[in-house]
Amino acid sequence: MQADLDQPTGDVEPLWADRIGLAKLTTMAFGGTDLRPLRDELLSKLAGAFVIGSDPMPERRAKSLSLGADLALNPRDGQIADEIRSRTDGRGADVVLVAVPIPAALTEALAIARPGGRILLFAQNDPQLRIEFPAAAVGVEEKEILGSYSAAVDRQNEAARLIFSRQLPVRELVTQRFSLEDINRALELAAHPINDSLKVVVQP
Numbered sequence: 001m002q003a004d005l006d007q008p009t010g011d012v013e014p015l016w017a018d019r020i021g022l023a024k025l026t027t028m029a030f031g032g033t034d035l036r037p038l039r040d041e042l043l044s045k046l047a048g049a050f051v052i053g054s055d056p057m058p059e060r061r062a063k064s065l066s067l068g069a070d071l072a073l074n075p076r077d078g079q080i081a082d083e084i085r086s087r088t089d090g091r092g093a094d095v096v097l098v099a100v101p102i103p104a105a106l107t108e109a110l111a112i113a114r115p116g117g118r119i120l121l122f123a124q125n126d127p128q129l130r131i132e133f134p135a136a137a138v139g140v141e142e143k144e145i146l147g148s149y150s151a152a153v154d155r156q157n158e159a160a161r162l163i164f165s166r167q168l169p170v171r172e173l174v175t176q177r178f179s180l181e182d183i184n185r186a187l188e189l190a191a192h193p194i195n196d197s198l199k200v201v202v203q204p
Contacts, residue, residue: 038173038198040097041069046167052093054080059196081111092117098147099123103131106145110137118144125149174199 040058044051045068053072057071061072071079072085084093092114097107101123108132109119124131124147137143163170177197178186183202190200 002089015027034114038067041164042067042169045069046162049094050087052084057195063196063198075108080108084112087168088114094118097122101126101129106131106133110134110143113143115141116143118146121145121147122149168169174201176200178202181204 006024038053041051041053048135051069051071053069053074054075055061055063055064056074056076060073064072071083075084079196081092085091091110094110094114095118096113097120098109099201105123106119106124113119138145161167175196176186176189178200180202186200186202189197
């Protein structure tokens, strides 16, 4: 079963898509393309959004493109905001999903988002983390900052439908498979991932 072996339905969360109005989007930008952002890129493409991924690792940018992203950028080039504006007639992204726990990423996300756009924080879970951002981005440009952490119980049926119908090809997110005899190797890789590793699966 695809959900049992590859992607629990609790990891596929349509709730954040509702919060940002995903069905109404034209452009969705992602900061970071590890497992969760790649999964959410799939959801965004399913909704018809123009998807832009961002990651310093070339392997993950390639994976992003292979899963359907329209564009995959290297944040170290320093050209993300200009590139996104050039692709949106100068407007900016409707939503920027920040999946890296780096304070500066929020400032960059606000610069990428269009006026009235939304920034969704996915990796900012440290209670000690403090983030500063330009107040005018919210007070004048009316950009919204939202958060999302876990799955909603009442959305599990929708998540299961997307997975079991194969509308979300979550199997493509599994990059390494190990036998039960090699579980120690699997745990080591999961704890210390290499550039091309995303989801590690142990199969009996």
